[in-house]
Amino acid sequence: MKSITNPIIKGIVFDMDNTLLQSSIDFHAMKRDTYYYLVESQYLPTGWNLDQHTTSTIITQALSTQSMSPEHISEMWDIAKKYEVAGMRGAKLESGVVELLNELHGVYNLAVVTNNAVEAAETALLDNEILRFFDLVVGRERMNRIKPSPDGFQYVLQHFKKTSAQEWISVGDAWIDGKASIAAGIPFIAYKGDRVKMIQQGVDPLGEITDIRELKRYL
Structure with missing residues (x-):
């Protein structure tokens, strides 16, 4: 030693x-679903090239708007948590x-x-x-x-x-x-x-x- x-x-x-x-976390699906949720919630614009982003950069950009409600923040993290739990199992x-x-x-x-x-x-x-x-x-x-x-x-x-x-x-x-x-x-x-x-x-x-x-x- x-x-x-x-x-x-x-x-x-x-x-x-x-x-x-x-x-075995499906990072691609996590990123996609997080982005679509934030677009639908009108916190991010459409048309992003997701190949240039990770889930973390997408979330960071959404939070930087400082306009997200606590409810939407919680729902956004729930998407990530769903994939984390499934991907870390076993x-x-x-x-x-x-x-x-x-x-x-x-x-x-x-x-x-x-x-x-x-x-x-x-x-x-x-x-x-x-x-x-x-x-x-x-x-x-x-x-x-x-x-x-x-x-x-x-x-x-x-x-x-x-x-x-x-x-x-x-x-x-x-x-x-x-x-x-x-x-x-x-x-x-x-x-x-x-x-x-x-x-x-x-x-x-x-x-x-x-x-x-x-x-x-x-x-």
């Missing part, structure tokens, strides 16, 4: 879907996750930052017997704005007050993970990421890995 200890890095932030867990771990977490636990502060609801995230992590490894799970209820906003990462830094952003590293599969992490000042490692999309979105990872255990190279 001591062989992977680096005095510079004190904490690691993990994305959850398709980083720790093999998610989700399995990515290869090597338990081995990695066993090595990191007790050496580094470990956190999860996910756009999922906290309850759904903790349930999925508990079902796969890895919740015990984490010191903090940050879901959307603990953010003012979801990823790609840095709010979730800033929540982590505020929780671990004795550490700085430069003493953390994060890992995730999507450009929104990288965008949020880098905006908070935390270096980002892309795991099985879409390099072209990351470049298009202005995300420049510190490194890229295809096996989660390769994260140890950066610690």
Whole structure:
């Protein structure tokens, strides 16, 4: 365990879907249904190219209008929650996750930052017997704005007050993970990421890995 200890890095932030867990969430359907709901509710215009958006960017845009009623906000999140619950049911771990977490636990502060609801995230992590490894799970209820906003990462830094952003590293599969992490000042490692999309979105990872255990190279 001591062989992977680096005095510079004190904490690691993990994305959850398709980083720790093999998610089967239908993100395309979630994005489509969320967008159509917001169009029908007249919070967003028609004609958007959904290939250029994620569910999180659509929701962020709708919330930024500051005109949504509490009822519509709740119904919007219910759409996401429906897909999250269905997609996380029976989700399995990515290869090597338990081995990695066993090595990191007790050496580094470990956190999860996910756009999922906290309850759904903790349930999925508990079902796969890895919740015990984490010191903090940050879901959307603990953010003012979801990823790609840095709010979730800033929540982590505020929780671990004795550490700085430069003493953390994060890992995730999507450009929104990288965008949020880098905006908070935390270096980002892309795991099985879409390099072209990351470049298009202005995300420049510190490194890229295809096996989660390769994260140890950066610690």
